[in-house]
Structure formats: C-alpha cells, structure tokens
Amino acid sequence: MPTSVADVETILAIDLGSVFTRAALFDVVNGQYHFIASASAPTTVNAPFRDVSESVHVALDQLAEITGRKFADEEHRLILPSQSDNSGVDRLVVTYSCGPELRIAVAGLLSDVSLESARHLVETLFGRVVEAIGLNDRRRSEAQLDAVIKARPDLVILAGGTEGGASRSIAKLVELLIMVCRLLPQDKRPTVLYAGNQALAAKVKEVLSKWTTTYTTLNIRPTIDDEDLEPARTTLNQVIGGIRMRQVGGLERLAASSSVAPLPFSYAFGRMIRFIGRVSESSKGVLGIDLGASHTLFAAVEEEKQYLKMLPLGMGRGIVNLLNESPLENVMQWLPMHVAPEVVRDYLWNKSLYPSTIPLTQESLAIEQSAARHILRLATQKLMTDYPGFYPAFEPIVVSGSMFSHAPNAAQALLLLLDGVQPVGISTVILDPYHLLASLGAIAQVNAIAAVQLLESNAFLNLGTIICPISTAKYGTPVLRVRIEYEKGSPNQLEVRQGSVVSLPLQPFQTANVHLDALHHSEIDPLFGKRSGSFKIVGGVCGAVIDARGRPLVLPKDAARRRELIKKWRAALGG
Amino acid sequence: MTYAVTHFTPLTYLRRARLLPVAGRVQVRQGQRVIATDVIASADLNNEHLFIDVRRALHLARAEQAEALIEYKVGDKLQAGDIIAQTGGLFKRIVRAPVDGVIVAISKGQVTLEVPKTPFDLLAGMEGVVIEVIPERGAILETHGALVQGIWGNDKIAQGVLLPLAESPEDALTVDRLDVSMRGGVVLAGTCSSAEALKTAGDLPLRGLILGSMTADLIPLAMNASYAIVLTEGFGLMGMNSQAFRILATNEKRDVCLNAGGYDPFAGERPEVIIPLPAQGKAAAEVSELKPGLSVRLLSAPYHGKIGTLLELLPGLTELSNQLRVPAARIRLENETLVSVPVMNLDVLE
Numbered sequence: 044m045p046t047s048v049a050d051v052e053t054i055l056a057i058d059l060g061s062v063f064t065r066a067a068l069f070d071v072v073n074g075q076y077h078f079i080a081s082a083s084a085p086t087t088v089n090a091p092f093r094d095v096s097e098s099v100h101v102a103l104d105q106l107a108e109i110t111g112r113k114f115a116d117e118e119h120r121l122i123l124p125s126q127s128d129n130s131g132v133d134r135l136v137v138t139y140s141c142g143p144e145l146r147i148a149v150a151g152l153l154s155d156v157s158l159e160s161a162r163h164l165v166e167t168l169f170g171r172v173v174e175a176i177g178l179n180d181r182r183r184s185e186a187q188l189d190a191v192i193k194a195r196p197d198l199v200i201l202a203g204g205t206e207g208g209a210s211r212s213i214a215k216l217v218e219l220l221i222m223v224c225r226l227l228p229q230d231k232r233p234t235v236l237y238a239g240n241q242a243l244a245a246k247v248k249e250v251l252s253k254w255t256t257t258y259t260t261l262n263i264r265p266t267i268d269d270e271d272l273e274p275a276r277t278t279l280n281q282v283i284g285g286i287r288m289r290q291v292g293g294l295e296r297l298a299a300s301s302s303v304a305p306l307p308f309s310y311a312f313g314r315m316i317r318f319i320g321r322v323s324e325s326s327k328g329v330l331g332i333d334l335g336a337s338h339t340l341f342a343a344v345e346e347e348k349q350y351l352k353m354l355p356l357g358m359g360r361g362i363v364n365l366l367n368e369s370p371l372e373n374v375m376q377w378l379p380m381h382v383a384p385e386v387v388r389d390y391l392w393n394k395s396l397y398p399s400t401i402p403l404t405q406e407s408l409a410i411e412q413s414a415a416r417h418i419l420r421l422a423t424q425k426l427m428t429d430y431p432g433f434y435p436a437f438e439p440i441v442v443s444g445s446m447f448s449h450a451p452n453a454a455q456a457l458l459l460l461l462d463g464v465q466p467v468g469i470s471t472v473i474l475d476p477y478h479l480l481a482s483l484g485a486i487a488q489v490n491a492i493a494a495v496q497l498l499e500s501n502a503f504l505n506l507g508t509i510i511c512p513i514s515t516a517k518y519g520t521p522v523l524r525v526r527i528e529y530e531k532g533s534p535n536q537l538e539v540r541q542g543s544v545v546s547l548p549l550q551p552f553q554t555a556n557v558h559l560d561a562l563h564h565s566e567i568d569p570l571f572g573k574r575s576g577s578f579k580i581v582g583g584v585c586g587a588v589i590d591a592r593g594r595p596l597v598l599p600k601d602a603a604r605r606r607e608l609i610k611k612w613r614a615a616l617g618g
Numbered sequence: 619m620t621y622a623v624t625h626f627t628p629l630t631y632l633r634r635a636r637l638l639p640v641a642g643r644v645q646v647r648q649g650q651r652v653i654a655t656d657v658i659a660s661a662d663l664n665n666e667h668l669f670i671d672v673r674r675a676l677h678l679a680r681a682e683q684a685e686a687l688i689e690y691k692v693g694d695k696l697q698a699g700d701i702i703a704q705t706g707g708l709f710k711r712i713v714r715a716p717v718d719g720v721i722v723a724i725s726k727g728q729v730t731l732e733v734p735k736t737p738f739d740l741l742a743g744m745e746g747v748v749i750e751v752i753p754e755r756g757a758i759l760e761t762h763g764a765l766v767q768g769i770w771g772n773d774k775i776a777q778g779v780l781l782p783l784a785e786s787p788e789d790a791l792t793v794d795r796l797d798v799s800m801r802g803g804v805v806l807a808g809t810c811s812s813a814e815a816l817k818t819a820g821d822l823p824l825r826g827l828i829l830g831s832m833t834a835d836l837i838p839l840a841m842n843a844s845y846a847i848v849l850t851e852g853f854g855l856m857g858m859n860s861q862a863f864r865i866l867a868t869n870e871k872r873d874v875c876l877n878a879g880g881y882d883p884f885a886g887e888r889p890e891v892i893i894p895l896p897a898q899g900k901a902a903a904e905v906s907e908l909k910p911g912l913s914v915r916l917l918s919a920p921y922h923g924k925i926g927t928l929l930e931l932l933p934g935l936t937e938l939s940n941q942l943r944v945p946a947a948r949i950r951l952e953n954e955t956l957v958s959v960p961v962m963n964l965d966v967l968e
Contacts, residue, residue: 084619085962090886091622091904101619143884185667193663195639222730225723226667228641366834385833389854390919392834396769396852396881400918401944401960407919408940451941 052133052490053125055114056482057099057297058308059139060086062336062359062399064098065478066106068132069486069497076493078502081477082106085399088141094292095141121300136485137301140308140335142291144355145170145283148196148233150216152203154179157239160264161202163429164238164272167351168283168309169338170198176219177203178212184219191223196233197286199223201247204240206265213243217250224254236282238263238275258282273349280310302489308333308481313342313351315484315494319441320344322495330437331480332422332464334415334444336398337361339422343437350433352426356418358411358446359398362391365418373420376598377413377462379609382406387413401449408451412459415446419463436468436569441503443475453584454618457506461544461590467513468568469578472506479503505551507583511590514565518542522591523567524560529553538562544612545589549582556580557587585616620905621966624915626861627765628868629899632892633749637756638740639663648751652742652759654777654875654892659756663738668719672703673727675713681727688729694721702729741775743877745894764869764893765902766828766850766862771878771889774846778804778825780874780893782867787830788857791815800824804846804874806866808857813839820844826876828866828891830858830923846878848889856923859915860952861967869893906966914949915965916957925967926951932958 054069054076067081082105087097096119103114103121113130116122122131147170151157158177165172174194176187191199199220204213224232232255237247244259251257260278264270284304288295298305306314316331323329328345336359343350355364365374371388378387390410394400402408426433442460450456457472479502487494514522523539527547539545541563549555559567561574580587592612599605642661646652673684687703690696696715704712719731746761781803783795791807793814804826810816811833819827826846834853850862857863866874875892882888906912912928926949936946936958944960951957 085621089622089883092620093884093886097620185669189666218726222667222723222725225725226730226732231640385835386854388834389852392837392853393918393922397917397963399962401938401942401962402940403918403938403959403963404920405940408942449942449944 052493053131054134054136054486054490054493055121055132056479056486057102057135057137058478058482059088059095059098059137059141059291059294060308060335061088061141062086064095064102066099066102067477067479067482068106068110068112069493075500076496077500078477078479078497080106080109081479082109086141088291092292096293096296099293099297123300134302134486134489135297135300136303136482136489137294137297137305138308138311138481138485139287139291139294139305140169140338142287144337145198145286146173146194146196147171148174148176148191148194148199150176150199150201150203150220151239152178152209152212156267157203157264160270160272161200161238163270164200164263164275164279166353167272167276167313168279168307168353171355176216188219188222188226191219192226195231198282199233199235201235201237202239202263204243204262205267206241206262208240210240210243213239213247217247220251221254234258234282234286236260236275236279256285272351276310276351280307283307303485306481306485309340309342309351309353311481311484312340313349313484315480315487316342316441317344317349318484318487318494319439319498322498323439325438327436327438327468327470329439329441330435331441332419332443332460333480334358334418334442334446335361339418341422341426343433345437348432350426350430352422352429354422354425356421358394358415358418358444360395361418362395362414365414365421366391366395369417369421374413374417376605377416377609378409379606379613380406380409381602381606382410412446412455415459416463419460420465423464435464435466437466437470438468439471439473440464440466441473441475441480443478443480447474448476448478452618453504453506454616455613457509457585457588458544458613458616458618461509461511461588462596465511465594465596466509467511467594469508469510469580471508471581472583474504474506475502476504477502505581505583507549507585508580508587509590510557510559510567510587511594512561512565512567513569513594514541514561514563514591515593516541516563516565521562522565523589524562525589526558528556528558530555539589539591541591541593542608543591544615545591546585546616547587547589549580549586551582551584553582554579555582555587588616619908621908623903623906623966623968625765625767625902625968626859626865627899627902627968628865629763629895629897630765631760631762631899631901632744632746632765633758633760633901634744635752635756635758636740636742637752638738638754641754642737644751644753644756646748646751646757648748650748651746652748653745654741654743654775654877656742657739658742658759659740660737661740662732662734664735666733666735667722668717668731668733670702670713670715670729670731671727672713672729676703676705676711678727684727685724688724690721692721692724695719696721696731743775743879744875744890744892745777745873761892761894762897762899763895764865766865766891768848768850768878768889768891769852769881770849771880772840772843772847773880774843774876774878776804776826776846776876776878777873778802780804780806780866780869780872782806782870784808784858784863784867786857787860787863791819791827791829793818796822798822804828804876808863809855810836811855816840816843826874826878828876830863831856846876848876848878848891851923854922859923859925861913861925866891902968906968908947908961908964908966913967915967916949916959917963917965921951921957921959924951926957928964929956931961
C-alpha cells in the first residue's frame with residue numbers, strides 16, 4: 044500500500060450498477076489526488092448481453108474521449124500498469140450492485156433474537172429473505188424442508204445460539220440443511236454462511252462442507268442483547284462475491300485485473316462512511332444515503348455504533364415495493380400541484396417497467412420527487428424502528444443517487460433530503476454528484492491516502508449547512524433568533540418562525556458565525572439539549588438553510604394549503 | 619453503444635429455448651409440432667417429503683439397528699401400506715409407508731419419502747417445431763411468423779383465434795363490446811380501465827387479451843384472471859403503438875400464441891405475442907447501435923407509446939422543460955411532429 048504521494052498511482056474505478064455502469068478516473072495533480080472525470084453507460088448485465096463487459100467498454104471509450112487517455116489495447120484489454128505514453132492505469136477497483144436479487148433463507152433459533160439479527164444482516168445487501176426457519180416455527184420438519192427447497196435460495200444464513208449457549212437446536216437445523224442439499228442437485232444447492240454459536244462453528248463447517256460451499260464467521264448474536272454484524276458482513280462480502288462471479292457475466296474477468304476483489308456496492312459504501320467518520324472532526328457521526336433504482340441504502344457511523352440498511356425501495360424496479368406497501372396518498376402528499384391519483388399510480392408503475400427513463404415534464408418530475416421523498420421517509424423510519432438509538436442527527440450527511448445528482452438544481456436536491464430524512468440539529472449536506480462514494484470505499488483498501496485526498500477534492504459538492512431546530516410551537520410562532528456575523532460587512536439578524544424554511548445568504552466556501560437563540564421551548568440541537576450558542580458555519584451552493592418546520596414534519600391535510608406551503612418552501616430556497 | 623431491441627415484426631424467424639429450472643422429464647421429441655399450451659417438460663417442483671422415523675417407531679436404541687431392518691434402498695418406490703421395516707419375534711413392530719412415494723434418503727434411522735404432487739408443467743408458449751431436445755431440461759422451438767413483444771403479462775399462456783375488437787389503437791375494452799361470439803378467442807383492444815370488462819372476459823371466457831395499456835388498479839384482477847393478458851405499452855390509458863397494432867389487426871382470425879410470462883430483464887424473458895405464418899422469415903437482430911434512421915418508440919409521458927424515426931443524437935446535454943439536463947435525441951413522430959427526448963426514453967424497434 045502506498046504511504047505517500049510519491050507512490051503516484053492512476054486509479055480507475057468501475058461501478059457496475061443495476062441501471063448504469065460508471066467509470067471514474069483519479070490521478071495526482073499538483074501533489075494531490077484529484078477526481079479527473081467519469082463516464083457512464085447503461086449496464087449490460089441483462090439479456091441479450093448477459094455480460095457487463097460491453098457497458099464497461101462503452102464507459103471507458105467515453106472516458107477516453109473526455110480525458111484523451113487510452114485505457115484499453117487493441118484487444119480491448121485494460122492497460123495495466125500505466126505506460127510512458129500516458130495510457131493505462133495503475134490500479135483498478137470494482138464495485139457492483141447489478142445482477143438478480145439474491146434469494147436468501149435465514150435459519151436461527153428465536154425469531155426476535157438470532158433470526159432477527161440474520162434478517163438485519165440480509166438487509167445490508169441486495170437480497171431478499173425468501174424463507175425463514177426458527178424454533179418458533181410451528182410447521183413440521185418436512186414442511187420446513189419443502190419450504191426451503193421451494194424457495195430456491197442462493198444462500199442460507201444459519202444463526203443462533205448465544206456464545207456457550209444452545210447446540211442441540213443448531214444441530215437440528217444443520218440436519219435440515221443437509222437434507223435440503225441431499226434432495227437438490229449439486230448446482231442448485233445453496234451456499235451456507237454459519238454465524239452462530241462459535242463452539243459449533245468448526246463442526247458445522249466440517250459436516251456441511253461435504254454437501255455444499257460453507258463459510259463460517261463470528262456469531263452475529265453473541266449474547267441475547269448484543270448484535271454484532273460487522274465480522275459477518277466481511278465474510279458475507281466474500282460469499283456474495285463467489286455467487287456473483289457465477290451470475291454476472293464479465294465480472295470474473297474484471298476481478299482478474301482488479302487490485303482488490305470486487306466489492307458489493309453496499310459494503311464499499313458503508314466502508315467509506317466509516318472512513319469519513321474516522322477522519323471527520325465532528326463527534327456527531329456520519330450518515331450516507333444512496334437512493335438507487337432498486338434499493339435505498341442508509342449507512343451511518345456514530346461513535347462505536349454502525350448502521351447499514353439496504354431497503355428494497357428505489358426509483359426503478361424498487362417502486363413496486365413502495366406501491367405495494369404504502370398508500371398512494373403518502374406519495375401524493377408531496378406534490379406541489381394537483382395530479383389525479385390514477386395518473387400518479389400509473390406513472391409510477393410505468394417507471395418500474397422502464398426504470399432508466401427520465402421525466403420529461405414538470406408533472407412527471409414532481410411525481411418522481413414525491414416518491415423519492417416518501418422512500419427516504421420510510422427508510423429513516425425503518426432505521427429508527429429497528430435501532431432505537433438511531434436519530435437523524437449527523438454531521439455531515441452525504442447523499443448520492445440520480446434523484447439528488449440530476450435534480451434540476453442544488454436547492455431541489457437539498458429540499459429532497461430535508462423533506463425525506465428530516466434531519467435534526469446542525470449539519471452539512473454533501474452531494475456525491477458522480478456517484479463515487481462506494482468506489483472510494485474500494486480505493487481506501489489499496490490507497491488510503493488517495494481516499495482521504497479525494498474526499499477533500501473537487502469530487503464532492505457542499506450543498507450547504509442546515510440548521511434544523513426542534514419545536515412543538517404553533518405555526519407562525521417565532522422559534523429561533525439568528526444573528527449572522529460575516530468576516531466582512533455588517534451582521535444580519537432575523538427571527539425564524541415555526542413552519543418556515545429560511546435561506547441564509549452565504550456564498551460557497553464563505554464562513555460566518557451564527558448565534559442562535561431558541562425561543563418558545565425550542566431546541567437547536569436536541570442531542571445536546573442546546574438552546575443557544577454560537578457556531579461557525581460554511582456556505583455551500585445553497586448557502587445555509589434553517590428548516591423550522593418541526594419534527595416530524597406534519598403536512599396540512601387541506602390539499603390546497605399543503606401545495607401552497609410546498610411551493611413556498613421551494614421558493615424560499617430558490618428551487 | 620448497443621441497445622437491446624424490442625420487436626414488432628410482421629414476419630420473422632423465431633427460436634426460443636423452453637427450459638425447466640431443475641432437472642425433469644422432457645415430453646416432446648425432435649421434429650414434433652407443438653402449440654402454445656402443449657407441455658414441453660415436467661418437473662417435480664411441487665413434491666412433498668415425509669420423514670419416517672424407523673428407529674423411534676421400532677423402539678430401537680441405535681440408528682444402525684433401524685437401518686439394518688429397513689427393507690428398501692434409496693430410489694425404491696413404495697405404495698401406501700408397504701412394510702418399510704419390522705422387528706421379528708412374537709410381538710413384532712411394523713413400520714408401513716403411509717402414502718405412495720419414493721425413498722430419497724435413509725439416514726440416522728430415518729427414511730425420507732418423496733410424495734408426488736401435481737408436477738410443474740413447462741408450456742411451449744408458442745406454436746412451432748421442436749428442433750432440439752435438451753435432456754432433462756426442455757427443448758428449443760422454432761417458428762416463422764409475426765412477433766409483438768410486450769412489457770407486462772399476467773403469467774399465463776394461451777393460444778386462440780385473434781379477434782380485433784379495436785378499430786383504432788386507442789379503442790377501449792368495455793363490457794358492452796364483449797359478446798359470446800368471442801368465447802375462446804384472443805381479443806385485441808387499445809386500453810382497459812374497466813374491472814367489469816376484465817371480469818366479463820373471464821366469464822365468456824376469452825383465452826387471451828392483448829392491450830396497449832390498462833390502468834394499474836386492475837393489476838390484482840388481471841393476475842387472477844383465468845386467461846392470458848399481455849400489455850404492449852404499460853399502465854394507464856395509452857393506446858397501443860401503431861406498429862404493434864397494425865401487425866395484430868392485419869392478422870385477424872389467425873391463431874395467435876400469447877406467452878404472458880412476467881418481464882425478467884436478466885433472463886431476457888418478456889411477454890410475447892406470436893402469430894405463426896406459412897412463410898419464411900429472417901431472424902431479427904437482438905441489439906442495435908443507436909443511430910439516425912432507426913425506428914424508435916418513446917417510453918414516457920407525454921409521448922408514451924408514440925413511434926418515430928431517430929433524426930439525430932443531439933450534442934452535449936439538452937435542457938428539458940423541467941430544467942433537467944440530459945443526453946437527448948431529435949425524433950420525428952409519425953404525425954411529422956419533431957420532438958427532443960432523453961436518449962434513455964427511447965426503445966429501439968425492429
């Protein structure tokens with residue numbers, strides 16, 4: 044691993060998404076790593092191609108056109124390492140989220156203990172629980188066996204037994220899995236990941252390896268009260284790599300040239316959020332959000348706690364889950380104009396059929412943005428339910444996904460976050476416009492200095508500082524007194540009322556001191572119980588924004604009033 | 619960049635693989651003619667299993683003792699009442715097969731019996747000839763005819779006579795337009811927003827329904843329909859694209875095969891309407907470069923389902939009326955209107 048910029052390396056990152064394949068180039072300019080350029084092409088993982096190589100070639104051709112650098116030789120092989128004629132690259136890293144959704148069966152002891160932890164582990168990746176077997180299961184053993192066979196899982200996660208705890212029940216589950224393997228042809232047997240009582244790990248591996256590929260990892264539920272997914276996630280990453288190499292055409296060839304084994308997108312993304320957490324000066328933790336086509340990923344780190352949740356809700360095929368699980372009114376409440384419910388419903392169903400299409404009109408863009416707001420809301424609520432300690436009070440918050448990066452302007456991207464996630468306290472919102480975060484997570488494995496320098500480079504966009512006080516005051520009541528002192532010029536004073544969004548005039552990179560006094564029992568930063576204080580803030584492309592709409596944000600029931608407010612909030616940010 | 623092509627073709631050569639997800643029994647032979655509803659292969663996907671604990675039933679201490687008494691081996695077929703194992707002596711104990719089945723495992727003094735249930739039948743989904751049998755998995759079929767690919771289907775397969783009910787691609791399917799003379803047929807209409815119409819179509823019953831679009835509130839009803847439904851455009855009230863409508867409307871009274879399977883982009887499976895024709899077609903390209911002169915379909919409102927010709931790929935990014943900036947193309951629609959739309963909203967046709 045390089046330890047200084049003297050070990051200069053040109054790095055190519057390829058991200059194989061479910062809709063787009065992205066290629067990004069990083070190089071050293073004036074002694075610092077910089078993001079040079081990126082290019083994308085529709086991913087060719089699906090039929091008739093069934094091989095990602097085509098989309099990688101197209102993305103690299105585009106990148107070559109943009110940068111003037113040659114990446115592949117005459118036989119379309121990546122030039123590694125870089126040559127004296129400035130062609131090729133020194134490092135290749137690959138991340139992926141494409142391919143069919145993984146089918147995963149979970150087996151464990153108690154449904155609200157080990158099985159719950161196994162489900163949490165599944166929720167960190169692009170997969171779906173297709174069957175669950177546990178002690179509380181009232182079905183006969185035969186019915187459980189048939190259920191697993193019918194579910195056709197790619198992977199079984201076997202958990203259960205606290206350290207030094209149950210072993211007979213685990214043995215019974217192992218016997219069931221052996222029977223599943225006996226009855227299935229070799230090429231249809233699921234891979235097994237054992238993440239239970241460590242006293243049995245060696246024996247479980249010995250017995251199950253005779254039948255199928257078996258991995259073991261540390262116990263995800265070492266005690267009744269403690270869940271520890273991290274070691275299992277690292278092993279799971281290898282397990283999924285093995286499955287994906289078989290499923291995704293062209294991935295194995297890319298892996299052969301890659302400096303590290305290709306990483307699942309969610310793993311690399313979470314890794315980068317942890318990395319930011321380590322280098323960040325803030326003590327509030329870091330939140331990263333990727334709103335994708337099939338899934339929405341939330342990754343957060345807060346002191347010693349880590350959260351990673353990949354929900355099957357997205358702006359492409361993931362819309363079907365949104366429509367099936369949530370009343371349409373919850374999406375429609377965010378619309379700034381009247382649109383008939385059947386139009387919204389049909390538009391969103393069509394979006395699931397044609398996930399890569401782009402909205403052409405104001406109305407269709409508004410429908411997509413409303414769906415995105417509701418997805419972010421559901422994801423935040425899910426995290427708050429699953430992890431009672433989780434509260435959206437982080438600094439910074441990093442967002443990625445085309446709904447953010449391709450918004451008509453930065454203000455709309457920022458408002459999307461404020462409406463959907465409803466963060467609290469003071470934070471900075473950073474946009475990942477080139478979808479690089481996961482790639483940097485992979486780069487950090489081979490060149491940590493590059494990852495640090497790229498974080499501070501031109502690759503990310505500061506949308507602005509957000510100040511989100513908490514108040515239960517009535518609409519229109521003053522909740523915050525603000526005094527802004529700039530480095531030059533006279534200070535500004537204003538009073539912010541409940542229900543409003545206020546933009547503070549601040550140029551990008553301009554710093555200012557803000558003194559805040561909370562009024563009417565409001566709190567500036569509920570985590571620290573602060574009611575007044577001075578803070579140094581830095582302007583982003585949206586300046587700084589005070590969101591005094593309360594938490595949770597309750598929209599008026601009256602449709603006309605609600606739409607008027609939504610337009611007003613948008614206008615306040617100049618969006 | 620090459621794009622996957624959607625086919626609305628009046629005459630083509632079609633070759634389709636019909637394969638089981640697991641090993642099974644192939645029911646056709648090379649050279650055999652099949653229709654859409656013929657079974658190509660069957661698999662025991664629905665079989666159930668029964669554990670028979672011989673050791674416990676015979677009150678034995680060790681599994682080996684039980685296994686020594688089991689009178690059958692793995693693979694043996696049993697009938698209900700057959701003696702699986704018995705002890706000797708005056709008061710002998712007997713374990714019998716409770717149902718018909720096949721022994722699939724003997725382990726730890728326990729017999730696992732596979733109990734046959736209705737097998738999963740893989741249907742042909744099209745009329746044609748079996749040109750190759752894939753042992754234990756299925757077959758490759760071929761035919762010549764018209765092909766209209768859909769975007770959504772209700773997971774049914776049907777074959778019947780095509781009855782164009784619609785006079786134009788926008789004509790709606792309504793209850794009053796359905797009558798008993800359509801029984802057993804495959805009806806063509808532009809749109810449907812009527813639950814009553816879908817129910818009536820099931821009561822007649824129709825064998826199939828080909829629509830441009832249907833409102834999404836009808837999805838649950840459509841999924842439960844006894845007949846096959848294929849949508850060519852999607853959800854809403856968009857008429858069928860003119861190219862697909864023309865092909866279907868000109869094949870009135872011909873036998874039409876509906877393979878209304880779900881859309882699986884990874885596997886490349888999508889709903890299809892196939893009309894076998896007594897003529898020789900050529901295989902259509904599966905992918906195409908995006909270039910001027912191509913016939914394209916527009917995939918989002920307000921032009922959803924419109925067909926046009928790609929005139930040029932616009933340089934750089936184009937700003938849309940909603941301020942989004944995207945790579946776009948200039949398209950001449952069939953009514954000669956010129957529009958600029960995002961490249962990602964184009965479906966290449968052949």
